[in-house]
Amino acid sequence: MNSILTNSSHIYGDEILKIFISVLFGSILGFEREIRGKSAGFRTLALICFGSTIFTICSYLLGVDANRDRVAANVITGVGFLGAGVIFRNNISVSGITTAASIWISAAIGMLVGIGAYELAGISMLLSLFILYAMDYIQFWIDYRFQHRDYKVVLNLADSSSLLTERLETLKLRCLNIKVSRSEGQLIWQAQVSGRGDRLETFNNWLLKQQSVRSFEW
Incomplete structure (x- = not known):
C-alpha cells in the first residue's frame, strides 16, 4: 500500500x-x-x-x-x-x-x-x-435495551399525574423532562421515557386499561 x-x-x-x-x-x-x-x-x-x-x-x-x-x-x-x-x-x-x-x-x-x-x-x-x-x-x-419515547398523556382533571410516575418507577423506566399542564378541563402530562422495549410496551398496555387516561401518544 x-x-x-x-x-x-x-x-x-x-x-x-x-x-x-x-x-x-x-x-x-x-x-x-x-x-x-x-x-x-x-x-x-x-x-x-x-x-x-x-x-x-x-x-x-x-x-x-x-x-x-x-x-x-x-x-x-x-x-x-x-x-x-x-x-x-x-x-x-x-x-x-x-x-x-x-x-x-x-x-x-x-x-x-x-x-x-x-x-x-x-x-x-x-x-x-x-x-x-x-x-x-x-x-x-x-x-x-435503550429505547427513548416522548409521551403525551391526557388525563381527567380530577386525577393526579403521580400515578404515571409511580407506574414508571415500578417498571424501572427512566422519566425525564416532565411537563404537566391544564387545558380545557384536562390534565396533560408530557415526558421522555426511556428503558427496555418490553417494559415500554407494558406501560402502553397499562395506559390502555386506565379509565383516568383519555388519550395518549408517543
Whole structure:
C-alpha cells in the first residue's frame, strides 16, 4: 500500500481490470442494501463505485500530476448530493442515513480501486459488509435495551399525574423532562421515557386499561 502512495507509476495500468473490480465491489455492497429494500440498492451502488473508479482513472490519465486530486475532490462533492437525496424526514424520525453512508463508502472504495489499491479496497469492502450486516444485530440489541419515547398523556382533571410516575418507577423506566399542564378541563402530562422495549410496551398496555387516561401518544 505504501508503494502505491509513494510511487505514482503503480497507479497507471490495468484500467480494464479496475473497472471490472469496481463493478464487482459495488455490486456486493449494493446487494446487501437491495435485500433490505433500501432506496439505493444493487444497481445504484454498483454504478457509484464504477463511476468513482472511472473518474479516478480520468484524473491521472489527464496527466496533470500537480492537481491529480482535483477530480477526486469533485467526486466526493457529487456523491454528497446523491447521499442527500436518499435521506428522508418523517415527523420526528429520519431515515436513509445508513444508505447515504453506503453511497459514500462505495465511492471511496471505487476511488481506491482506481488508484490500484486493490488490497485496501477489498479490506474496506469487507469491513463495510461487517458494519452493515453483522453490526445490525448489535444495533437492534442497543435499540431494544435503550429505547427513548416522548409521551403525551391526557388525563381527567380530577386525577393526579403521580400515578404515571409511580407506574414508571415500578417498571424501572427512566422519566425525564416532565411537563404537566391544564387545558380545557384536562390534565396533560408530557415526558421522555426511556428503558427496555418490553417494559415500554407494558406501560402502553397499562395506559390502555386506565379509565383516568383519555388519550395518549408517543
